[in-house]
Amino acid sequence: MAGRLLRATEVDTRLLGMIVALAVIWVIFNIFSGGTFLTARNLWNLSVQTAVVAIMATGMVLVIVSRNIDLSVGSMLGMVGMAIAILQSEILPDWLGFNHWAIWIIAVVVAIALGALVGGFQGFVVAYAGVPSFIVTLGGLLMWRGVAWAMASGRTIAPMDGTFQILGGGARGSIGSRASWLVAILGCLGAIAMLVSARRQRRRFGFPLRPMWAEVTMGASGCGVILASVYVLNHYFKPAGLAEGRTDIAFGIAVPVLITLGVAMAMTFFANRTKFGRYVFAIGGNPEAAELGGINTRWMVVRTFMVMGILVGIAAVVQVARLNAATTGLGTLAELYVIAAAVIGGTSFSGGIGTIPGAVLGALVMQSLQSGMVLIRIEAAYQDIIVGIVLVIAVGIDTVYRRRMTT
Numbered sequence: 001m002a003g004r005l006l007r008a009t010e011v012d013t014r015l016l017g018m019i020v021a022l023a024v025i026w027v028i029f030n031i032f033s034g035g036t037f038l039t040a041r042n043l044w045n046l047s048v049q050t051a052v053v054a055i056m057a058t059g060m061v062l063v064i065v066s067r068n069i070d071l072s073v074g075s076m077l078g079m080v081g082m083a084i085a086i087l088q089s090e091i092l093p094d095w096l097g098f099n100h101w102a103i104w105i106i107a108v109v110v111a112i113a114l115g116a117l118v119g120g121f122q123g124f125v126v127a128y129a130g131v132p133s134f135i136v137t138l139g140g141l142l143m144w145r146g147v148a149w150a151m152a153s154g155r156t157i158a159p160m161d162g163t164f165q166i167l168g169g170g171a172r173g174s175i176g177s178r179a180s181w182l183v184a185i186l187g188c189l190g191a192i193a194m195l196v197s198a199r200r201q202r203r204r205f206g207f208p209l210r211p212m213w214a215e216v217t218m219g220a221s222g223c224g225v226i227l228a229s230v231y232v233l234n235h236y237f238k239p240a241g242l243a244e245g246r247t248d249i250a251f252g253i254a255v256p257v258l259i260t261l262g263v264a265m266a267m268t269f270f271a272n273r274t275k276f277g278r279y280v281f282a283i284g285g286n287p288e289a290a291e292l293g294g295i296n297t298r299w300m301v302v303r304t305f306m307v308m309g310i311l312v313g314i315a316a317v318v319q320v321a322r323l324n325a326a327t328t329g330l331g332t333l334a335e336l337y338v339i340a341a342a343v344i345g346g347t348s349f350s351g352g353i354g355t356i357p358g359a360v361l362g363a364l365v366m367q368s369l370q371s372g373m374v375l376i377r378i379e380a381a382y383q384d385i386i387v388g389i390v391l392v393i394a395v396g397i398d399t400v401y402r403r404r405m406t407t
Contacts, residue, residue: 029372051256072140077331085326119309158325168321180252284351
């Protein structure tokens with residue numbers, strides 16, 4: 001029965017395995033935390049904490065798919081975050097005044113532009129100078145961390161612009177119950193529209209059609225997950241002190257989660273529906289054949305790292321806004337969690353294989369592990385050991401899976 005359902009719906013078994021693994025992790029942590037893990041409050045916090053790693057993991061998928069690696073994303077996040085913190089805390093207020101309406105817009109634009117510039121520079125060195133990406137980005141890891149330290153001389157830069165803080169979540173950075181339900185309805189309509197569009201494309205090009213019951217099952221499952229998620233988020237209520245004495249005002253979906261969903265949808269579109277995405281996967285699958293096929297592989301590598309830099313800039317905005325400060329430790333070890341999220345999400349180090357939804361799910365798995373271990377008070381040293389073991393197991397499963405696919 002289960003096999004027939006999987007064949008009919010054509011669900012990716014690796015993605016399904018990750019969902020099952022995530023469910024097991026949640027149940028185990030909920031048991032050991034005495035029912036605290038699966039509360040609306042903890043799941044709301046978990047969704048916000050996942051945003052930064054998930055945003056960067058969507059870009060890391062394309063970098064790894066193109067047979068490269070970027071070890072500098074954590075240091076880049078620290079450097080970009082420090083730059084926009086100094087900009088809106090010490091430079092722009094002298095010109096525009098505190099909490100001017102344009103400050104948060106300038107900070108976001110500068111973060112994205114700076115990320116693209118740094119990412120493009122590293123990509124240029126990799127593509128045109130022929131230096132391995134491991135070495136270039138390892139140097140970037142040290143260099144950008146040093147730049148961040150030099151900019152602030154070890155200081156913590158705070159506070160941030162009032163409007164800018166909304167981008168990090170919190171009491172003001174969520175859209176409330178009604179708007180969350182509206183987003184859920186739009187999400188369901190979008191999921192159904194994608195299924196209808198995919199079925200039309202299959203019919204147009206003469207591909208076999210899935211049974212109608214399988215299409216209905218997939219649509220109902222997708223809508224069920226969306227509605228259930230919003231239901232949970234709408235049951236985390238603001239404290240009375242933040243809601244004029246009321247205790248029935250829900251946080252709803254946090255702004256960082258909306259940003260993550262927007263980034264994930266945009267990156268999925270770029271990866272699957274544009275020439276850029278197809279070329280990146282072609283380069284990862286067979287670089288020599290891609291070059292002989294007329295693809296400018298060097299320029300594509302530069303663009304891939306540039307996209308990674310843009311996503312680091314967006315993640316830096318979310319992180320600095322959430323903390324309402326920039327510290328010298330901002331983004332430390334983030335590169336390991338981002339790479340782990342992409343690999344656990346099914347991205348292969350051999351290149352040519354990877355999905356954006358898988359990377360977002362991988363980020364959720366990583367953050368669930370971290371959050372759960374903190375909740376049940378596992379010591380920091382053992383947390384690193386467990387995360388390392390999970391990463392090795394994920395790569396091992398990927399290796400075994402690919403070996404079976406080729407035999």
